[in-house]
Amino acid sequence: MADISDTDRGVGAVRFGSPNAQEAAAWFVEKVLPLEAALIQFLHHNWRNADEVPDLLHDIYVRVYEAAQKEAPENAKAFVFATARHLIIDRVRRERIVPIEIMADMESLGIAVEDPGPERGAIARAELRRLENAVTKLRPRLREAFVLKQLEGLSRREIALRMGVGEETVKQYLADGICALADILYGETTDLRKRK
Amino acid sequence: MTASIERPAETINEIRATAAEWLIELRSGDSWTKERQTDLDAWLAASPSHLVEFLRLEAAWSRTDRMVVLRQPQRRLFGVASYSKVLAVRVAAGLVLLAAIGVAMAQFTPKSKFQTYATTVGGRETLKLADGSTVELNTDSVVRIGSLGGERRAWLDKGEAFFQIVHDTSHPFTVMVGDHRITDLGTKFSVRRKLNAVEVTLVEGKARLDDARADNTKLAVLEPGDVAVATAQGLKVTRQKPELLEAALSWRHDMLTFHHATLAEAAAEFNRYNNEKLVVGDAYAAGQTFNGTLPTNDVAAFVRVAQKTFGLRAIKRGNETVISR
Numbered sequence: 205m206a207d208i209s210d211t212d213r214g215v216g217a218v219r220f221g222s223p224n225a226q227e228a229a230a231w232f233v234e235k236v237l238p239l240e241a242a243l244i245q246f247l248h249h250n251w252r253n254a255d256e257v258p259d260l261l262h263d264i265y266v267r268v269y270e271a272a273q274k275e276a277p278e279n280a281k282a283f284v285f286a287t288a289r290h291l292i293i294d295r296v297r298r299e300r301i302v303p304i305e306i307m308a309d310m311e312s313l314g315i316a317v318e319d320p321g322p323e324r325g326a327i328a329r330a331e332l333r334r335l336e337n338a339v340t341k342l343r344p345r346l347r348e349a350f351v352l353k354q355l356e357g358l359s360r361r362e363i364a365l366r367m368g369v370g371e372e373t374v375k376q377y378l379a380d381g382i383c384a385l386a387d388i389l390y391g392e393t394t395d396l397r398k399r400k
Numbered sequence: 401m402t403a404s405i406e407r408p409a410e411t412i413n414e415i416r417a418t419a420a421e422w423l424i425e426l427r428s429g430d431s432w433t434k435e436r437q438t439d440l441d442a443w444l445a446a447s448p449s450h451l452v453e454f455l456r457l458e459a460a461w462s463r464t465d466r467m468v469v470l471r472q473p474q475r476r477l478f479g480v481a482s483y484s485k486v487l488a489v490r491v492a493a494g495l496v497l498l499a500a501i502g503v504a505m506a507q508f509t510p511k512s513k514f515q516t517y518a519t520t521v522g523g524r525e526t527l528k529l530a531d532g533s534t535v536e537l538n539t540d541s542v543v544r545i546g547s548l549g550g551e552r553r554a555w556l557d558k559g560e561a562f563f564q565i566v567h568d569t570s571h572p573f574t575v576m577v578g579d580h581r582i583t584d585l586g587t588k589f590s591v592r593r594k595l596n597a598v599e600v601t602l603v604e605g606k607a608r609l610d611d612a613r614a615d616n617t618k619l620a621v622l623e624p625g626d627v628a629v630a631t632a633q634g635l636k637v638t639r640q641k642p643e644l645l646e647a648a649l650s651w652r653h654d655m656l657t658f659h660h661a662t663l664a665e666a667a668a669e670f671n672r673y674n675n676e677k678l679v680v681g682d683a684y685a686a687g688q689t690f691n692g693t694l695p696t697n698d699v700a701a702f703v704r705v706a707q708k709t710f711g712l713r714a715i716k717r718g719n720e721t722v723i724s725r
Contacts, residue, residue, distance in 0.1 A: 218458070221445070229451070232455055233456075258413075259412050262452070266448045266452055269451070331466070335464055335466075336467070339467070350464075354465070355467055355693075356655070357653070357654065357695045359428070360428050375425070375428070378424045378428060379417065379420035379421050379423070380420070382423060382424065382457050382460060383417070383420050383457065385460050385464065386459075386460035390456065390460065
């Protein structure tokens with residue numbers, strides 16, 4: 205419909221070796237990342253060491269991405285959780301740790317995975333609220349740097365002057381900020397870690 | 401520890417930190433080079449572990465790109481202070497803005513030594529004058545700067561400029577816009593030359609507005625916050641809200657700020673800054689109102705707002721993008 209895509213500015217950073225790799229990346233971003241919060245809940249229920257959940261999550265991502273390079277699975281949700289189960293079973297076997305029962309699946313955990321509805325305006329507004337909410341959760345300095353960059357469009361040098369710190373510090377604030385934001389937007393893992 | 405996945409020796413946190421550094425350098429660096437892109441390519445290709453973490457952070461960052469529509473400079477969004485307080489004055493062609501302490505102005509034809517400065521569409525230049533004053537030239541503008549009979553003088557021949565003048569009683573600074581003259585006594589102001597009007601945006605100080613051709617008729621004494629809108633027919637002075645005055649000057653930070661602007665107005669404003677022109681294709685699209693701030697050169701962001709926020713279509717034809725329902 206529209207000739208100009210939303211990714212005009214964004215995805216150019218990664219140059220993919222093959223169309224498959226590019227499709228796999230798009231599939232990963234669109235279908236897999238939105239499952240992160242549910243996946244983290246699943247892992248916390250099925251893995252006793254909460255500290256290892258980020259590692260497990262990462263390994264699941266690598267596995268599903270590599271599988272998708274061959275062929276994108278039709279049902280992302282089913283595939284991702286099946287991968288998670290297999291990974292846990294593998295680890296239990298190889299590490300000879302006391303097996304735990306993997307019984308809880310998404311449904312029994314009552315995990316709802318958001319499916320975007322049809323109304324575009326409402327989605328855009330809900331997304332903006334989500335983003336705004338996520339940004340308010342950042343630590344103050346990270347938030348300030350992030351807002352100056354993304355909302356006010358200042359350069360790193362201008363942000364450094366405004367915040368009274370060096371440019372390298374600004375870079376660190378922005379890097380820490382986007383890591384925290386990704387956790388909040390996709391996983392809310394910071395909250396889960398605290399709960400432990 | 402990992403059973404089935406070949407992962408680099410780094411920990412997940414190290415991979416994430418590196419991915420974040422790459423992303424931030426890419427998205428906020430002043431100089432992203434081919435060499436850096438090659439380095440990034442190599443890092444991403446080294447392991448799918450690198451790639452998935454980078455994709456995840458980049459996706460999160462891209463989601464936040466659309467947050468620019470939330471920016472409202474008049475309030476302290478997320479506790480971050482907005483731009484400095486700014487006050488504006490608007491004046492039409494045929495009028496002169498004189499700084500407060502009225503210096504009697506003789507009329508003469510400008511014959512002087514001067515230097516011409518010009519910007520292209522999308523350009524913005526800051527000129528530092530020998531006396532410490534600065535002139536910031538906005539997109540597609542022409543200014544001449546020189547001296548005349550001991551007076552410092554600038555001619556705004558086209559476009560828009562923001563002046564911060566170091567006061568010197570013995571050498572007043574005047575800005576000529578067509579037949580019209582603005583004299584500054586330590587004030588900060590912006591001047592925009594339109595087809596049939598001159599707009600002056602006053603930031604600091606006090607100014608007197610005169611009609612140069614009518615023997616220095618005093619029209620108004622302007623104080624901070626006053627906005628004078630003058631046409632050939634007359635002059636209207638109102639006190640404007642600081643946020644609107646501030647918005648009018650956001651171009652100094654390469655941003656455009658809109659308050660209840662229609663999409664048509666916003667598109668016209670964008671077109672001043674970009675060779676890639678926006679065309680609003682129908683009345684429905686033209687009438688959508690819009691609040692927010694976008695980079696002056698980010699036509700793509702404007703198009704995204706039209707698509708995402710208003711559900712409009714955008715069709716690119718050559719260097720034109722037509723936005724319609």
